[in-house]
Amino acid sequence: MAATDFTLKSNIPDGHVSEKWESYKGHVPLVSPNNKRRIDVIIVGSGLAGASAAASLGELGYNVKVFTFHDSPRRAHSIAAQGGINAAKNYQNDGDSVYRLFYDTIKGGDYRAREANVHRLAEVSTSIIDQCVAQGVPFAREYGGLLDNRSFGGTQVSRTFYARGQTGQQLLIGAYQALSRQVELGNVKLYNRHEMLDAVVVDGKCRGIIARNLLTGELERHGAHAVVLCTGGYGNVFYLSTNAMMCNTTAAWRAHRRGAFFANPCYTQIHPTCIPVSGDYQSKLTLMSESLRNDGRCWVPKSPADTKKHPNQIPEADRDYYLERRYPAFGNLVPRDIASRAAKAECDAGKGVGATGLAVYLDFADAIKRLGKDTVAARYGNLFEMYEKITGDNPYEVPMRIYPAVHYTMGGLWVDYELMTTIPGLYAAGEANFSDHGANRLGASALMQGLADGYFVLPYTIGSYLSNEIRTGAVPTNTPEFEQAEKEVSDRIHTLLGVQGSQTVESFHRRLGKIMWDKCGMGRTAEGLQQAIGEIRELRQEFWRDVLVPGRRDEFNPELEKAWRVADFLELGQLMCEDALHRNESCGGHFREEYQTPDGEALRDDENYMYVGAWKWTGEDAKPELHQEPLVYEEIKVSQRSYK
Amino acid sequence: MKLTLKIWRQGGKYKGEFVTYKLDDVNEHMSFLEMLDVLNEKLVREREEPVAFEHDCREGICGTCSLVIDGRPHGPMKGTTTCQVHMRHYKDGETIVIEPFRAKAFPVIRDLVVDRSSFDRIIQSGGYVSVNTGQAQDANAIPIEKDLAGRAFDAAACIGCGACVAACPNASAMLFTSAKVSHLALLPQGEVERKRRVLKMVAQMDKEGFGQCSNVTACEAECPKEISVSNIARLNREYLAASLAGEATV
Numbered sequence: 001m002a003a004t005d006f007t008l009k010s011n012i013p014d015g016h017v018s019e020k021w022e023s024y025k026g027h028v029p030l031v032s033p034n035n036k037r038r039i040d041v042i043i044v045g046s047g048l049a050g051a052s053a054a055a056s057l058g059e060l061g062y063n064v065k066v067f068t069f070h071d072s073p074r075r076a077h078s079i080a081a082q083g084g085i086n087a088a089k090n091y092q093n094d095g096d097s098v099y100r101l102f103y104d105t106i107k108g109g110d111y112r113a114r115e116a117n118v119h120r121l122a123e124v125s126t127s128i129i130d131q132c133v134a135q136g137v138p139f140a141r142e143y144g145g146l147l148d149n150r151s152f153g154g155t156q157v158s159r160t161f162y163a164r165g166q167t168g169q170q171l172l173i174g175a176y177q178a179l180s181r182q183v184e185l186g187n188v189k190l191y192n193r194h195e196m197l198d199a200v201v202v203d204g205k206c207r208g209i210i211a212r213n214l215l216t217g218e219l220e221r222h223g224a225h226a227v228v229l230c231t232g233g234y235g236n237v238f239y240l241s242t243n244a245m246m247c248n249t250t251a252a253w254r255a256h257r258r259g260a261f262f263a264n265p266c267y268t269q270i271h272p273t274c275i276p277v278s279g280d281y282q283s284k285l286t287l288m289s290e291s292l293r294n295d296g297r298c299w300v301p302k303s304p305a306d307t308k309k310h311p312n313q314i315p316e317a318d319r320d321y322y323l324e325r326r327y328p329a330f331g332n333l334v335p336r337d338i339a340s341r342a343a344k345a346e347c348d349a350g351k352g353v354g355a356t357g358l359a360v361y362l363d364f365a366d367a368i369k370r371l372g373k374d375t376v377a378a379r380y381g382n383l384f385e386m387y388e389k390i391t392g393d394n395p396y397e398v399p400m401r402i403y404p405a406v407h408y409t410m411g412g413l414w415v416d417y418e419l420m421t422t423i424p425g426l427y428a429a430g431e432a433n434f435s436d437h438g439a440n441r442l443g444a445s446a447l448m449q450g451l452a453d454g455y456f457v458l459p460y461t462i463g464s465y466l467s468n469e470i471r472t473g474a475v476p477t478n479t480p481e482f483e484q485a486e487k488e489v490s491d492r493i494h495t496l497l498g499v500q501g502s503q504t505v506e507s508f509h510r511r512l513g514k515i516m517w518d519k520c521g522m523g524r525t526a527e528g529l530q531q532a533i534g535e536i537r538e539l540r541q542e543f544w545r546d547v548l549v550p551g552r553r554d555e556f557n558p559e560l561e562k563a564w565r566v567a568d569f570l571e572l573g574q575l576m577c578e579d580a581l582h583r584n585e586s587c588g589g590h591f592r593e594e595y596q597t598p599d600g601e602a603l604r605d606d607e608n609y610m611y612v613g614a615w616k617w618t619g620e621d622a623k624p625e626l627h628q629e630p631l632v633y634e635e636i637k638v639s640q641r642s643y644k
Numbered sequence: 645m646k647l648t649l650k651i652w653r654q655g656g657k658y659k660g661e662f663v664t665y666k667l668d669d670v671n672e673h674m675s676f677l678e679m680l681d682v683l684n685e686k687l688v689r690e691r692e693e694p695v696a697f698e699h700d701c702r703e704g705i706c707g708t709c710s711l712v713i714d715g716r717p718h719g720p721m722k723g724t725t726t727c728q729v730h731m732r733h734y735k736d737g738e739t740i741v742i743e744p745f746r747a748k749a750f751p752v753i754r755d756l757v758v759d760r761s762s763f764d765r766i767i768q769s770g771g772y773v774s775v776n777t778g779q780a781q782d783a784n785a786i787p788i789e790k791d792l793a794g795r796a797f798d799a800a801a802c803i804g805c806g807a808c809v810a811a812c813p814n815a816s817a818m819l820f821t822s823a824k825v826s827h828l829a830l831l832p833q834g835e836v837e838r839k840r841r842v843l844k845m846v847a848q849m850d851k852e853g854f855g856q857c858s859n860v861t862a863c864e865a866e867c868p869k870e871i872s873v874s875n876i877a878r879l880n881r882e883y884l885a886a887s888l889a890g891e892a893t894v
Binding site: 052177245278279286 | 656671677681682688689692694696698699700701702703706724728732753754757759761763767768769770774775776777778779780783786788794796827833834
């Protein structure tokens, strides 16, 4: 057991895990309606967490400002989530409960998540569905008019609510509409095409942000009594990922440099079912929803000699349905990390298919035979179409080819039970924080967490801090701290534009991505990580010596925006490798090849690593400082994760 | 394959004009936007101004990408956003003309980037159900017929890209507005604010400077999500009913 680190106060309430949240809500200090009017809250990001938090805080009567770098809040990447959202409704009467969702999430996270947070998540999950339905989210229904469910990886119940293959879109539009209503009512002010480039800390408290107006290039100071970062994950550090092109770490990373600890940065989710890479020009990867594994069967040829054959020419006896063989209890529905590693293992053994040999088949022939083409089309039609548009192949006739790709980051800013970072007054919600998924997230749980944080957690917990701010008055922005922060941002932009070297921002990003994927991707070794740290350091020096950023600062300049974001990725990438190197065990999405069981499963070291690793920034060329929050399991018995 | 691109440039050193670019090495598996990425990386290396265009998810769902390609919003393929168009649909030696979405209510910001925040303001004027967080009843308390939920979904699938406006000779936003009106009018949750919503959204749409609908139906033909013009018919019915009922617009 790791030593207690008194720097990190998780502020978990007392009592049994199932009573903590109720008890917390009953005792948390409140801010009266007349005082809420005098309190300013900044929300950065307008995805599920940001839009739901902004709408809810606006409804409560706070003055809210929302910042998004998009042209509209509706563009945030939550919109691309396909499969669904989990909730412990037990509408299917199949044995689901709050406890079971809690248990599945802790186990799915390989016992590296905080019990109290996860239990709260499971508790509020049911209210999310109620809220979304009331907003008019058109979830799938059965003929009786009641809500339909499906199952997802890592569970044995059907608890996933969905809206065709566009659940994220429909949930985000629900939250966006709630946000729009608050804009109309004057409770929320919207700053679109604005990017946060720094957090401002005054007397140890977060008091605002520096934002750049992306149309004019102007730097703006915005003061507030609290700032909430809902800025998503950092999967684009790998260059190729399923994240949208503009997803980035800048807001979180700038906060980190100002004192917010970064927790478990190495926990990366590699999604097993993505369309494989086709060439050097590739700009991003496309996910095929995990829901496909409900009916699709993963296989590779038993013999490497068959990998170039047409899949329909390979007889049943010569196919290896490797997930069904290795994991009979869960079969094709094992959690993502396990499915991804299994696909990699088959490809590493020379059984990968397609032009690059980096793909496995996901086959619907059996499902079409069993259910009929119409039923399969009703369930997955839009995904099949998307696949055909991208690859030119028809999955009704030829098995899909899929390969794992970076999809989600479980790590993020360290937060306590109230979702506050180590900087008082600065909060992080949704994918931007680290708290609920441990070392691996279950499918359909990201939407759940984003909305839980924004609708049902933050509106309660933020009052605890803001109740002490009612006498503060408006936050002035003409202070030395704001001046200094703005100057630092301005200087950095000046430097980026001033290098005028010979290499494009894109080329640096691509090189960083390759280092990360090769050495801090699905399989990691101490040796590879040490090399990666050196390579990233050199790449970063080369970037600042030779990057070519065109255009001016006082105009709409997407290349300049990208350059800033890549510069931050070049710092984060190194921290991810440091974290992966220090964690001498395998757990969830973090697989250190030195630590595995004889049959190739992740081998945890609970005695030495059952803690959250939270890193403190100590300077650009200094070694980051590790702090540990021990994970204490009071309710759940820790065991080796088995899906066999 | 080799391609010639004629791209609208506006802002920076360009006053508003077509500029011709040649690309020699376009791979058929590239997406249309990856082809533009290749062009931009080349322009940056040559110390030229890269072409500004909008994009984000590149999966056809966020609604950020736009472009009028050879006269058609989102290019030549039915039910497809620009980001999902692949170069295998083009032939070696072809010339492709690329313009921004053009409409009074979508002013050009730079090159191919336009300001579509007028759509946000239409939603802000009434495109929601007024339900605060925590006020909801149990999700299964109101059964909704499966087909009805499906039709509401069909309308709700709009991605707010603005192709309907770009396709319309009048630059009307009727398809966009009617999709939201229909989504919420079809569902029991939207019933209470039904009249007020349609009146307010139509008033905002007019205020933004969008044109009138004259039933050309180019919007449906070019919509990447194939939103049906029957939604416009529904909006007209809803608007008429609300007007006759004498509901105040503010």
